[in-house]
Amino acid sequence: MGANLFNNYGEAVAMILFVIGFGNLMLQSNLIKKIIGLNIMDTAVYLFLAEKGYISGRVAPIVVDGIQSTEAYINPVPSGLVLTGIVVSVSVSALMLSLTIRLYQRYHTLDLDEISLRLKKEGL
Amino acid sequence: MSGEMEFVQNFPCFSIMFCMFAGIVSSAFKEKMARIVNVAVLTLNILLSAAVFLYVAKTGVSYVYVMGRFPAPWGNELRIGILETGLALFFCVIMLLSLLGGRHKLVQEVEEGKQGLYYVLSDLMLSSLLALLYTNDLFTAYVFVEINTISACGLIMIRQNGRTIEASVRYMIMSLLGSGLFLVGICMLYDLTGHLLMSNIKMEITQIVAEGAYRPPLLVTIAIISVGLAIKSALFPFHAWLPDAYGYSTVSSAAILSSLVSKGYIFLLFKIIYRVIGFDVFHDSKIVNILFIFALMGMVFGSLSAIKENDVRRMIAFSSVAQVGYIYMGVGMGTQVGMVAAVFHVLSHVATKSLLFISAIGLTDVSGGSRKFIELTGSGYRNKCAGVAFSVGALSMVGVPMFSGFISKLLFSQAAVQNTVKMLPTLIVLGISTILNAIYFMKTVIRIYTPVNDREYPTVAWRDNKVYAAVLFCFVVLNILLGVCSQPIVDLIESGLMMFA
Numbered sequence: 001m002g003a004n005l006f007n008n009y010g011e012a013v014a015m016i017l018f019v020i021g022f023g024n025l026m027l028q029s030n031l032i033k034k035i036i037g038l039n040i041m042d043t044a045v046y047l048f049l050a051e052k053g054y055i056s057g058r059v060a061p062i063v064v065d066g067i068q069s070t071e072a073y074i075n076p077v078p079s080g081l082v083l084t085g086i087v088v089s090v091s092v093s094a095l096m097l098s099l100t101i102r103l104y105q106r107y108h109t110l111d112l113d114e115i116s117l118r119l120k121k122e123g124l
Numbered sequence: 125m126s127g128e129m130e131f132v133q134n135f136p137c138f139s140i141m142f143c144m145f146a147g148i149v150s151s152a153f154k155e156k157m158a159r160i161v162n163v164a165v166l167t168l169n170i171l172l173s174a175a176v177f178l179y180v181a182k183t184g185v186s187y188v189y190v191m192g193r194f195p196a197p198w199g200n201e202l203r204i205g206i207l208e209t210g211l212a213l214f215f216c217v218i219m220l221l222s223l224l225g226g227r228h229k230l231v232q233e234v235e236e237g238k239q240g241l242y243y244v245l246s247d248l249m250l251s252s253l254l255a256l257l258y259t260n261d262l263f264t265a266y267v268f269v270e271i272n273t274i275s276a277c278g279l280i281m282i283r284q285n286g287r288t289i290e291a292s293v294r295y296m297i298m299s300l301l302g303s304g305l306f307l308v309g310i311c312m313l314y315d316l317t318g319h320l321l322m323s324n325i326k327m328e329i330t331q332i333v334a335e336g337a338y339r340p341p342l343l344v345t346i347a348i349i350s351v352g353l354a355i356k357s358a359l360f361p362f363h364a365w366l367p368d369a370y371g372y373s374t375v376s377s378a379a380i381l382s383s384l385v386s387k388g389y390i391f392l393l394f395k396i397i398y399r400v401i402g403f404d405v406f407h408d409s410k411i412v413n414i415l416f417i418f419a420l421m422g423m424v425f426g427s428l429s430a431i432k433e434n435d436v437r438r439m440i441a442f443s444s445v446a447q448v449g450y451i452y453m454g455v456g457m458g459t460q461v462g463m464v465a466a467v468f469h470v471l472s473h474v475a476t477k478s479l480l481f482i483s484a485i486g487l488t489d490v491s492g493g494s495r496k497f498i499e500l501t502g503s504g505y506r507n508k509c510a511g512v513a514f515s516v517g518a519l520s521m522v523g524v525p526m527f528s529g530f531i532s533k534l535l536f537s538q539a540a541v542q543n544t545v546k547m548l549p550t551l552i553v554l555g556i557s558t559i560l561n562a563i564y565f566m567k568t569v570i571r572i573y574t575p576v577n578d579r580e581y582p583t584v585a586w587r588d589n590k591v592y593a594a595v596l597f598c599f600v601v602l603n604i605l606l607g608v609c610s611q612p613i614v615d616l617i618e619s620g621l622m623m624f625a
Contacts, residue, residue: 018308026301034297041304045311052315077320081263085307088270092300095274099281099293106286112293119286 010051017044029113031100035093042089046082053078132179135172136204137189139212140254142168147247155240162243166220169250173213180206181616186623188260188323197324203260203399207467207620211391212257214471215384217602218478219250222383225482225595226376233283233374242282242376249275249380256388262310262400263320265392269306269356273299276385279377280369291368298355298365302389305352312345313400322399333405346401346409350393354415357389359452360422363445367429370441375485378437379478382444387470390451394467397455398624407458416456416546420553422449427560431567435495436488439564440480443521446557447473453550454536457543460621465535467617472520472528472606479599480517486510486592487572490581497571504572507584511572513596518565520603523558528606533558535614 005012021044024037054074061073100110107115146165150158180186186205193199223246234242252272259265273296281292314320316338317328332338355362370378397406406412426445433439451473454466484495490506491499504511520527533554540550586593606613 018304022301022304025297025304031293038300038304042307045304045308048308049311052311078314081311081314084263084267088267091274092270092296095277096293096296096300099277099289099296102281102289103286103293106289112290115286115290119290122286 008051011048014044014048014051017041017047020044029111031096031103031110031112034112035096035100038096039089039093042085046085049078049082049085053082130179132175133187133189133204135176136202136209136212136254136258137191139169139172140251140258142172143247143251143254147244147251150240150244150247153240155237155243158240158243162223162247163220165247166216166223166250169216169254170213170220173209173216176204177206177209177213180204180209184619189258196321197319200264201260201321202258203322204258205620205623206616207623208257210616210620211470212254214474215253215257215387216250218383218474219246219380221595221598222376222379222478222482224591225478225599226374226379226485228589228592229375229485235284238282242279245275245278245282246376246380249279249385253384253388256392260322260399261320262313262322262325262396266303266307266310269303269389269392272385272388273303273356276381279380280373282377283372283374285372287368287372291365291372294365295369298358298362302352302355302362305348305355307352309345309349309352312341312348316341316345322395325400326402329400329402329405333402342405343409343411346406347411347414349396350411350415353389353393353396354418354452357386357393358445358448359415360418360425360445360449363422363426363448366445367433367438367441370444370481371435371438375481378441379481382441382481383474383478386444386448387474390448390470393455394463395624397463398621403460403463403625412456412458415452416458419449419452419456420549422446423453423553423557424560427557427564431560431564433564434497436484436497436500436568437481437495439568440477440484443480443561443564444473444477446561447477447521450532450536450557453553454539457539457546457550459539459543461535461539461542463621464614464617465532465539467621468535468610468614469532471613472532475528475599475602475606476517476520479513479596479603480521482592482599483510483513483517483596486584486596487514490584492581497568500568500572501574502572502576503581504569505575505583506581509586509593509596510584513600514572515569516600516603518569520607522562522565526604526607528603528610531607531610531614 018041021037021041025034025041028034028037058072058074061076103115104110107118142165146161150161189202191200252268255268256265277292277296280295281288313325317325319325319328358366370382397403423446426442426449430439430442433442451466451469454462486507487500487503487510488495491503520529523529523533536554540547
């Protein structure tokens with residue numbers, strides 16, 4: 001178990017980062033810190049995919065020197081997944097940031113709990 | 125692709141594409157045009173889904189639609205069975221009705237110039253829902269889950285006030301937590317099996333389980349995916365965002381969000397249980413028990429919160445928490461019968477919750493726009509259609525015979541009797557929850573039919589808004605149809621679940 005953890009330290013780091021990001025997104029009350037947490041979380045998944053997708057000694061599957069054996073190349077799908085994931089995470093972060101701007105303009109604070117408190121007082 | 129393919133088989137792909145292109149094109153159109161395109165696309169989708177439904181019902185087997193030219197382990201696929209097309213048809217009908225029923229409020233509540241965007245968002249929403257229903261590829265499912273989240277967020281915040289923006293931020297945060305877990309779950313599954321297509325993953329998993337290898341990672345993966353989707357569909361402890369999001373957004377959004385969006389995720393979970401992990405493996409993992417406990421808690425606490433609520437829209441929203449609990453209870457029983465009950469309750473809840481939201485708006489409109497119960501007194505007389513429709517919805521939620529809610533409660537209790545361990549808790553909580561439901565829904569129905577004389581609110585007849593009245597009529601008919609002709613529908617669900625495996 002311990003040896004496996006050491007051999008797969010990249011995956012372990014990715015999971016730790018994921019938990020850090022997840023915790024930040026869930027527990028921070030500052031909206032910007034939440035968005036940072038979101039990005040850490042997503043990046044951790046990409047690290048996990050990249051770490052899993054790479055096999056040392058092999059190269060990207062682009063044939064330049066005529067070697068066609070699958071043993072020479074890595075699987076391109078994880079890299080593709082990372083790219084797709086990045087696109088999704090960029091759009092989601094942009095949406096979150098724009099919502100944050102809206103809330104800040106209205107309430108002049110980034111603290112989500114305080115905003116909720118004020119909304120309760122407004123009693124809309 | 126083989127040459128023998130029938131033209132009908134293309135329709136699911138077409139309907140997803142139509143919605144998406146309609147959304148893209150509508151963003152350049154004026155409001156009126158966007159609205160027309162939206163209605164046209166929805167109608168077209170109803171026809172296409174009905175055609176596919178009839179085709180699959182006739183052949184009696186599901187089929188796989190290959191997207192592009194890459195065959196099974198590499199390419200992207202859609203998979204179409206009776207349950208998928210049936211739900212697609214049902215979702216399109218409900219979406220059309222919800223949009224038509226809330227249109228007059230949309231004009232009042234959303235700024236001039238932004239109403240066109242509303243139709244863009246609902247087109248995108250429909251395309252993502254259809255893709256979630258049809259897709260056979262897990263990563264595609266993830267991408268459409270995110271598209272769904274983004275458009276749902278837009279549907280909440282299109283009515284601009286502090287509450288809705290805060291609600292959409294909270295919704296977004298919860299959804300992102302859920303989809304983050306879902307994503308990492310998919311990556312771990314890919315890592316374990318080397319596939320992204322559902323059928324291929326299932327083959328690998330069957331082999332892994334038979335060999336007894338990778339037990340802890342598989343367990344963690346199943347747990348992460350289930351919890352991620354449970355968060356997104358607002359299972360009990362994760363429902364904090366829900367009352368604000370459903371309570372303050374414009375009424376069509378509330379109806380669409382409560383009835384369709386959460387069900388899209390639930391259906392994805394059903395698909396994952398049957399088509400990715402395998403029903404027996406999922407059942408043996410004991411994750412079902414956790415879902416079961418949360419579901420039971422949700423059924424009680426959701427109803428308790430609804431009783432305490434003094435705002436009719438928020439009350440209906442809290443009732444959704446309880447109803448999602450019912451669905452997860454069916455999943456949590458871990459039997460086929462329980463799953464059939466859960467799927468039926470999806471249908472029943474979709475039909476009833478949108479009816480309740482749409483009819484509640486008619487009642488609040490004749491009470492000076494106030495949603496407080498004290499103002500609603502006697503509103504059932506001031507707007508007769510909405511009053512009757514609301515009562516039908518309420519009776520269905522409580523589980524009175526003739527309406528859809530009764531059948532789902534019957535199916536749940538039948539399923540409970542077959543499961544010796546979970547029988548007692550299920551039946552007790554079902555009983556408690558029914559009583560609690562009756563308390564807050566009957567309280568509302570009695571309230572709207574209590575005559576008052578000292579109020580100076582206008583009276584609205586059905587002629588004043590014919591579309592609204594027609595929509596309510598359709599909803600009521602749908603509800604009674606589900607309640608009266610339940611047997612063929614249950615048979616269809618059973619055969620659909622059989623096709624899953």
